[in-house]
Amino acid sequence: MPNFPSASEPGLSAAEKGKNTETALTTIPFPKAPPEPFKALPAPSDLESAELYLNRELAWLEFNQRVLHEATDRRTPLLERIKFAAIAGSNLDEFFMKRIGGLKQQVGAGVQERTVDGRTPEEQIGACYAFIRRHQLEKQRLLKILLRKLRDQDIHILPYDKLDKAEQEKIREEYYDNIFPLVTPQSIDPAHPFPFVSNLSLNLLVTLRYPKDRETSMARVKVPISAGAPRFLRVGRKNRFVLLEEVMEQNLDMLFPGMEILHTDLFRVTRNANTEKAEEHAEDLLALIESTLQQRKFAPIVRLEVMPGMDPTLRGRLAAELGLDEEADVFIIDGMLGTRDLFELAALNLPQLKEAPHHPIIHPALQNERSIFHLIRDAGAILLQHPYESFSTSVERFLKEAAHDPKVRGIKMTLYRTSSRSPILNDLIQAAQNGKQVAVVVELKARFDEAANIRLASRLEEAGIHVTYGVVGLKTHAKIILVVRNDYNGLRRYVHLGTGNYHPETSRLYSDLGLLLYDKNIGRDATELFNYLTTGFSPSRRYQKLLVAPKMLKRGLLERIDREIAGHSEKSPGQIIFKMNALDDADIARALYRASRAGVRIDLIIRDSCRVRPGIAGLSENIRVISIVGRFLEHARLYFFRNGGEEEYFIGSADAMKRNLEHRVEVLTPVENPGIREDLRQMLDIQLNDRRSAWELKSDGSYSQRRPRNTEEAIGSQQRLIELAEKRNRDASRLRKRKPKSLGGRNLR
DSSP states (O other): OOOOOOTTOOOOOHHHHHHOHHHHHHHSOOOOOOOOSOSSOOOTTOTTOGGGBOOHHHHHHHHHHHHHHHTTOTTSOHHHHHHHHHHHHHHHHHHIIIIIHHHHHHHHTTOOOOOTTSOOHHHHHHHHHHHHHHHHHHHHHHHHHHHHHHHHTTOEEOOGGGSOHHHHHHHHHHHHHHTGGGOOEEEEBTTBOOOOOOTTOEEEEEEEEOTTOOOOEEEEEEOGGGGTOOSEEEOSSSSEEEEHHHHHHHTGGGTSTTOEEEEEEEEEEEEOOOOOOOOTTOSOHHHHHHHHHHHHHTOOEEEEEEOTTSOHHHHHHHHHHTTOOHHHHEEEOSSOSOGGGGHHHHTSSOGGGSOOOOOOBOOGGGOSSSOHHHHHHHHSEEEEEETTBOSIIIIIHHHHHHHHOTTEEEEEEEESSOOTTOHHHHHHHHHHHTTOEEEEEEOTTSTTOHHHHHHHHHHHHHTTOEEEOOSTTOEEOOOEEEEEEEETTEEEEEEEEESSOSOTTGGGTEEEEEEEEOOHHHHHHHHHHHHHHHHOOOSSOOOSSOEEETTTHHHHHHHHHHHHHHHOOSSSOOEEEEEESOBOOHHHHHHHHHHHHTTOEEEEEESSOBOBOOOOTTTTTTEEEEEEOSSSEEOOOEEEEOGGGSOEEEEESOOBOHHHHHHEEEEEEEOOOHHHHHHHHHHHHHHHTOSSSEEEEOTTSOEEEOOOSSTGGGSOHHHHHHHHHHHHHHHHHHHHHHSOSOOTTOOOO
16 A cells, blocks of 8 residues: 555654654644643533533634645645645734734623633633644744755745845845835834834834944834735846845845944734724715725734844834733744745746646536526526636626626626626626616625725726615625526526635635526525615515525524434434534534434534534534645535435535624525536535545544545545546537537536
8 A cells, every 4th residue: 555645644753753854744743732621521411511612713723724734745736835834824814813803802892701612702812822823833844844845946045145246236226126116214213103014014123323323223114015016036037036025134225324224123013804893873884894994904903923033122112012912912933924925936837846737617518609598597507616617607607698698687696705807897887888787785894805895886886787785784795696587488587606706716716616597486586685685674585495694594504403303213314414614603513413412424524613523422423524625725615404315405605603694694595406416415425535635623623634545545525526527528528529519408417
């Protein structure tokens, strides 16, 4: 049997680890945080006990540890490993901005309420900080290894003083011409109070003085990466680079001519992104969000990152100026600050150091020039699996044809996140110009996309499109398009429902599901939903098939879990499979515990945080939880209930999270087409049996990566799904040769 390298392989001694750091990192798990409190288990019947539930924040940090682990895995090409290190850094930045920022607000407000796992906000911050410090040490150690690996491939990150004189002069000239005009020094003295420091900015703190003067002064110099300057400056024509902050540090005479530079210190700050205001009494939601964005720029700082060489006294002064606790909120990083900038290196045009390019196929049912509405009507339903199948030739085609089809009377859709370059926006504008009724529900409060959504909402309104911002107090997270077409026998409604954002760029990076549907009842439900979203009125909305949050969806899930419990028997065993990003709703978690205790088999494919502890005797031994981390971000939501053999499948936008089920407009749609159900079950089985990219959750909250036992198992589920899509494409090509006229709406498998 081949020896496949795996992060979960045990057995190296400390001496062996010291001999080969690369082997140590890629064949044993990262040091784990101490297991979550799990001392004396309560009776399985006591489902309120805090010990039965994992903490959401720590569970998410475990997920980011799994992401970072991809950067250690020798099976992953080198620049992909660099990319995963960048993703882990970017993820952690957002964790501080959103989660730590939110917890700090709760502490500041005196909140002492405990989560379902029994922690106060202050206790959660403490546990997170302990985990993060271990995580940072591992990342710093890993980056040193990756830099060595880059050198082996003739990619060099050089210290400035290792450049020869001619190279230093050339870099100085390039810096002066193309970056220096963007640099603005700011003095720090009694006449100039400590300057504003922007979120995620990299900064030089310069201590300097006039020659022969005893008095020292200080200045802050922002590294202008946010203004478009590269973090890695190329030296010559080869893949040799020097960090921008080092170039700036070594050329401070340009900023401070005639001054004596005593020393410079690099630091980076992270600000709280939780600045949302209550909107119930707002007269203008757009103005409210714009005000919120302005306030976010000046939100409190929640983290300070510094290098080890900073003088402790200066570090304390800096922390005090920024309003931070020096002991808790200052993180000393022995390595590169702002590792999200490693995306620049990951983007190098070196195909031999990357995964083979993936080219999404055109869905077999859409591989002809007939009207897409005829194809959908013939098939009834077409399953889309992104990024394995093309977004542009399915969803974008759906909207483009709707915009130009003279029989189409109206288009309605939700937009949570998209790109300013998305063809979808142009198609919506073209539809309005062609005289069609177009209504778009834009979610202004999509975190970190607020400014972009304000701009696109204004652009759509200027084109005559009816733009609304959803229901007051709720985020609109549903992914749905409704097209009304005047067919030969009257108006018909065609619907797209999905799990992913209508974003052409992430559609190639995220693993998502979608359905193109012609179903009278779902069409009527979609009409009801848009009437709710555009008016906010919901006194007696009746949905025949869709499960819509916040009123129906959670209740529908709980009722179906209870139905599995009631119908479970030896002859007809109950079964539940959930696939989603996160599971943190306490009511859903308790219901799953009840189902497991009754004997129902439960499989959970949860990308990041999961509150449920599997494997507790007498309670959750029938629950299995896995997490898949691979080249695509797992983003699909899929709910399966065996239902005594009358199986039910639902796909949609909602995770089993309290915020999604109770504070957002979400939609799940049933999947009734037998062939599509088979496709979904095949996908679930492939992921549940993944031994390359899957990690299993243990009852103590830690994860262990599965190991392939043979060559066949060394292929991960995402690669399997790529191969299946390519097979469908080949099968469709053969069928076209035999039946050249049309494939119709057949969902080839």
